[in-house]
Amino acid sequence: MKLARRDVLRWVARAAALPALPATVLAQSYPARPVRVIVPVAAGGANDVSARLIGQWLSEHLGQQFVIENRPGAGTNIGTEAAVRSPADGYTLLISGSNAAINPSLFANLNFNFIHDTAPIGSIVRVPQLMQVTPSLPVQTVPEFITYAKANPGKIAMGSGGIGSPAHVIGEYFKLATGIDLTHVPYRGAAPAVTDLIGGQIQVAFTELATSLQYVKAGRLRALAVTTAARVEALPDVPTLAEFIPGFEASQWIGLVAPKDTPSAIVEKLNAEINAGLGDAKLKARFAELGGTVMPGSPADFAKLIRDETEKWAKVIRDANIKPI
Numbered sequence: 074m075k076l077a078r079r080d081v082l083r084w085v086a087r088a089a090a091l092p093a094l095p096a097t098v099l100a101q102s103y104p105a106r107p108v109r110v111i112v113p114v115a116a117g118g119a120n121d122v123s124a125r126l127i128g129q130w131l132s133e134h135l136g137q138q139f140v141i142e143n144r145p146g147a148g149t150n151i152g153t154e155a156a157v158r159s160p161a162d163g164y165t166l167l168i169s170g171s172n173a174a175i176n177p178s179l180f181a182n183l184n185f186n187f188i189h190d191t192a193p194i195g196s197i198v199r200v201p202q203l204m205q206v207t208p209s210l211p212v213q214t215v216p217e218f219i220t221y222a223k224a225n226p227g228k229i230a231m232g233s234g235g236i237g238s239p240a241h242v243i244g245e246y247f248k249l250a251t252g253i254d255l256t257h258v259p260y261r262g263a264a265p266a267v268t269d270l271i272g273g274q275i276q277v278a279f280t281e282l283a284t285s286l287q288y289v290k291a292g293r294l295r296a297l298a299v300t301t302a303a304r305v306e307a308l309p310d311v312p313t314l315a316e317f318i319p320g321f322e323a324s325q326w327i328g329l330v331a332p333k334d335t336p337s338a339i340v341e342k343l344n345a346e347i348n349a350g351l352g353d354a355k356l357k358a359r360f361a362e363l364g365g366t367v368m369p370g371s372p373a374d375f376a377k378l379i380r381d382e383t384e385k386w387a388k389v390i391r392d393a394n395i396k397p398i
Contacts, residue, residue: 103163103339104137110329112168113152115145118263119200119281119363123327124168126359127197130350131343139166148172148237148397150183157190161332163339167191171239171325174382178390179237179397188383192335193375195344196328196368197351198360201301202243202279203286204314205294210276215297215317218277222253230275231255232266237397240266240279242386243300243323245393247279250318270294281325282307282364299364300324307364326368326382328375344372 108131112124121143128139144152149172159165173187204215210229212218222229233241236259248255255277260266263280270278271293278285279300286307288294298314299305302322314321329347331340350356351367360367389395 103342104135106164107138107140108164108166109159110139110141110166110168111152111156112141112143113145113149113156113172114143114170115262116143119198119283119325119365120168120170120327122283122363123198123360123365126356127329127347127350130353130356131346134346134349148176148179148235150176150180153187154183154185156330157185157187157332159332161192161334161336163331163335163343165332166194166343167330168327169330169379170327171382171386172237173330174379175237175239175242175386175390177383178387179395188376188379190333191330192333192340193372193379194329194331194340195347195372196326196370196375196378197347198327198363198365199301199368200325200327200363200365201282201299201305202240202323202325203282203284203289203296203308203311203364204247204277204279204298204300205270205285205289205296206277207270207273207275208293208295209273210295212297213295215312215314218297219251219253219317222251222255226254227256229255229277230258232258232260232270232275232278234263234266234280235259235261237390237395238263239325240281242389242393242395244277244279245395246323246389247314247318247321249389249392250321267294283362286364301366303366305364305366306361326378327365328368328378330375340372 110128112121114120124141131139156167212221231244263284266278269275289296296311298312300323348369351369
């Protein structure tokens, strides 16, 4: 039997619509089982705490457990690769942070391309780094620090949580912006760097605000500035670096991504729930305890942030000649 042209066109149109149906149905029932959220750093710190805060919110509001799995190593690359190689079904997600924008320029032979291999879901929080000095250093302000550093090139030791860590590249960014020479001393994490900063073995460090806040308030460290564009509620009297270096902004951001090709309906559902959480007063207060500012937005907004930050840190890594060990 010969089909009429209009019947053929109707059949083709219906066939073309079929692939969209499974994704829609999947999103409606998602999540139908627990979801794994890979955190590519050790427990503790802003990335891990943020994952647990947003994971708890998603668990309570989507009816399934969002299970946090810490997979540290290789500057977040081990956990990141595990996530991007997982099925794109919404049941493996990744907490990503500033390392996702740093590592493409730091490591020459990554087995993945973060921008190409992930589907951004949503940004969560921006966390400032705190520029602080040991109290024995004879400076009280950022301009005094810069003047002292220029008078003592290479004699001030700058600690960080490791080569290529956000604290390290932000410190190098500060050096490039001011033309000073500091000697970088990498540690295995921020905590030992802060311990040596208190003891005077090093003189300056950039760390997550929450890592050092208690020591600043106790007078064991001297805070000179925060790295975000605006002052932070936890230390309202501490200026921003931008108040002395126009345009300076460098902070640690944290968000949620999925493997590429994760159905857009699932991405949008997760994004909407994350944004709802970031608008909740109690959850916002918990993030404020980290010194963080919540960052609601669309998947496209988060994708742009990742691209912009990748370009920004590529230039710093190149100009500062940062090389992994």
